[in-house]
Amino acid sequence: xxxxxxxxxxxxxxxxxxxxxxxxxxxxxxxxxxxxxxxxxxxxxxxxxxxxxxxxxxxxxxxxxxxxxxxxxxxxxxxxxxxxxxxxxxxxxxxxxxxxxxxxxxxxxxxxxxxxxxxxxxxxxxxxxxxxxxxxxxxxxxxxxxxxxxxxxxxxxxxxxxxxxxxxxxxxxxxxxxxxxxxxxxxxxxxxxxxxxxxxxxxxxxxxxxxxxxxxxxxxxxxxxxxxxxxxxxxxxxxxxxxxxxxxxxxxx
Amino acid sequence: xxxxxxxxxxxxxxxxxxxxxxxxxxxxxxxxxxxxxxxxxxxxxxxxxxxxxxxxxxxxxxxxxxxxxxxxxxxxxxxxxxxxxxxxxxxxxxxxxxxxxxxxxxxxxxxxxxxxxxxxxxxxxxxxxxxxxxxxxxxxxxxxxxxxxxxxxxxxxxxxxxxxxxxxxxxxxxxxxxxxxxxxxxxxxxxxxxxxxxxxxxxxxxxxxxxxxxxxxxxxxxxxxxxxxxxxxxxxxxxxxxxxxxxxxxxxxxxxxxxxxxxxxxxxxxxxxxxxxxxxxxxxxxxxxxxxxxxxxxxxxxxxxxxxxxxx
Numbered sequence: 001x002x003x004x005x006x007x008x009x010x011x012x013x014x015x016x017x018x019x020x021x022x023x024x025x026x027x028x029x030x031x032x033x034x035x036x037x038x039x040x041x042x043x044x045x046x047x048x049x050x051x052x053x054x055x056x057x058x059x060x061x062x063x064x065x066x067x068x069x070x071x072x073x074x075x076x077x078x079x080x081x082x083x084x085x086x087x088x089x090x091x092x093x094x095x096x097x098x099x100x101x102x103x104x105x106x107x108x109x110x111x112x113x114x115x116x117x118x119x120x121x122x123x124x125x126x127x128x129x130x131x132x133x134x135x136x137x138x139x140x141x142x143x144x145x146x147x148x149x150x151x152x153x154x155x156x157x158x159x160x161x162x163x164x165x166x167x168x169x170x171x172x173x174x175x176x177x178x179x180x181x182x183x184x185x186x187x188x189x190x191x192x193x194x195x196x197x198x199x200x201x202x203x204x205x206x207x208x209x210x211x212x213x214x215x216x217x218x219x220x221x222x223x224x225x226x227x228x229x230x231x232x233x234x235x236x237x238x239x240x241x242x243x244x245x246x247x248x249x250x251x252x253x
Numbered sequence: 254x255x256x257x258x259x260x261x262x263x264x265x266x267x268x269x270x271x272x273x274x275x276x277x278x279x280x281x282x283x284x285x286x287x288x289x290x291x292x293x294x295x296x297x298x299x300x301x302x303x304x305x306x307x308x309x310x311x312x313x314x315x316x317x318x319x320x321x322x323x324x325x326x327x328x329x330x331x332x333x334x335x336x337x338x339x340x341x342x343x344x345x346x347x348x349x350x351x352x353x354x355x356x357x358x359x360x361x362x363x364x365x366x367x368x369x370x371x372x373x374x375x376x377x378x379x380x381x382x383x384x385x386x387x388x389x390x391x392x393x394x395x396x397x398x399x400x401x402x403x404x405x406x407x408x409x410x411x412x413x414x415x416x417x418x419x420x421x422x423x424x425x426x427x428x429x430x431x432x433x434x435x436x437x438x439x440x441x442x443x444x445x446x447x448x449x450x451x452x453x454x455x456x457x458x459x460x461x462x463x464x465x466x467x468x469x470x471x472x473x474x475x476x477x478x479x480x481x482x483x484x485x486x487x488x489x490x491x492x493x494x495x496x497x498x499x500x501x502x503x504x505x506x507x508x509x510x511x512x513x514x515x516x517x518x519x520x521x522x523x524x525x526x527x528x529x530x531x532x533x534x535x536x537x538x539x540x541x542x543x544x545x546x547x548x549x550x551x552x553x554x555x556x557x558x559x560x561x562x563x564x565x
Binding site for chain 2 (some may be wrong): 107110116194212
């Protein structure tokens with residue numbers, strides 16, 4: 001058996017088993033559908049413009065929220081990592097705000113921003129700040145002290161120290177944090193759409209469920225999985241091509 | 254790299270601008286409703302060009318959960334929404350400044366007959382007190398069907414506190430009843446027929462028909478501020494809704510088509526149940542009954558002023 005085939009055996013076997021079970025029991029459900037029906041619904045959805053519009057809406061919110069949240073998290077992470085005084089000052093505040101689930105902010109966000117991209121971007125950004133902040137702060141803390149000594153000896157300004165020493169040294173680990181935040185961003189965006197926001201793939205799942213189209217609902221679910229997979233694969237590729245062996249070292253660490 | 258950052262920033266800015274809600278131009282409004290037949294008068298008015306005839310451009314927004322409608326109205330995401338009576342009154346009681354502007358659907362022989370408490374196989378309900386100790390799934394706690402069922406229990410001399418209620422949304426009811434996760438669900442057509450045909454259980458009580466009420470299920474509501482600033486838009490809206498309501502009641506075929514289109518539900522499923530009766534008028538006494546039973550179920554904290562809740 002070719003080596004690339006092996007990982008596919010289990011999922012394919014499970015799909016075939018599920019199909020056989022659904023047919024044997026004449027599955028009547030509003031939540032489940034046989035894989036063949038899901039496949040047909042996915043093809044039908046791919047042919048209609050709605051899936052692509054929903055995908056655009058979800059991705060726009062995910063990426064905008066991810067970039068804004070990551071940027072804020074990174075800036076705070078660097079500041080906190082470099083200044084132990086600032087770190088001590090902010091510690092209680094950050095630890096008090098961080099545990100708030102971003103989804104719990106939805107009712108407030110709805111009143112403040114209304115339906116649409118803005119509400120979702122704010123919620124996604126809030127969720128992305130924390131992994132970026134914590135991991136980039138740790139990444140800065142883990143920088144070889146001699147590098148910082150060199151910066152002092154060279155009498156670099158604070159801005160130069162961050163630009164020339166701190167960010168390059170911590171970048172591979174910061175990128176790992178970014179990948180982590182990207183996964184969170186997609187989950188939060190879809191959850192936001194399922195709960196309140198009437199745009200994007202999450203809202204399409206809800207609409208399909210309420211229309212009792214379990215096949216279409218599950219087709220959307222699979223599509224979201226594929227998008228998440230592609231997003232992660234793309235970022236992994238970017239990580240390897242940008243950082244090469246340094247990235248591998250970070251993963252191994 | 255700098256150019257890339259600039260491009261990303263531009264894309265983000267565009268996304269933000271696109272997402273900004275459009276300032277409510279007088280004749281362009283959004284109406285938010287859930288995927289039920291209750292807002293059929295508005296759906297028909299869109300499909301038949303009744304709003305357009307009045308010079309209104311109306312976009313219908315499909316909202317997943319009814320209790321989100323008050324917040325959607327206040328945020329300006331929709332100018333008019335279709336909350337259930339219970340959601341509206343709880344929102345108003347909570348201090349949200351909403352007013353009812355036109356009637357949508359009312360209870361009647363048809364809609365009351367569609368409502369049922371459906372029990373799973375193995376459970377027999379002979380009289381209301383048989384519900385004591387049972388686990389009953391309601392589509393929303395404190396929502397329309399739940400409040401009605403509690404009212405029915407009280408009328409039949411059963412203490413509702415002795416019934417265990419949990420939340421089970423319509424699309425998941427059949428599977429949960431089948432798995433025995435709950436003993437009964439509070440539901441309506443077309444779910445009653447679907448679950449009966451699938452052999453998952455039987456109708457335990459037709460509590461809607463037994464209560465036999467005629468108060469509003471859902472009505473159109475807006476924020477007081479918006480409603481007072483746009484009397485002319487509201488006049489046009491009401492005129493189109495009145496015309497739409499007549500079509501819904503007289504030609505269900507057109508209503509089914511409009512409902513299927515808005516809710517994206519297969520037409521066969523929509524046709525399984527007649528649309529709830531549309532009634533564009535709204536009277537204070539119709540809300541008084543709801544206020545009474547919600548107050549008796551301790552769902553309201555303060556005292557609501559009926560004269561201020563409806564803007565005719």
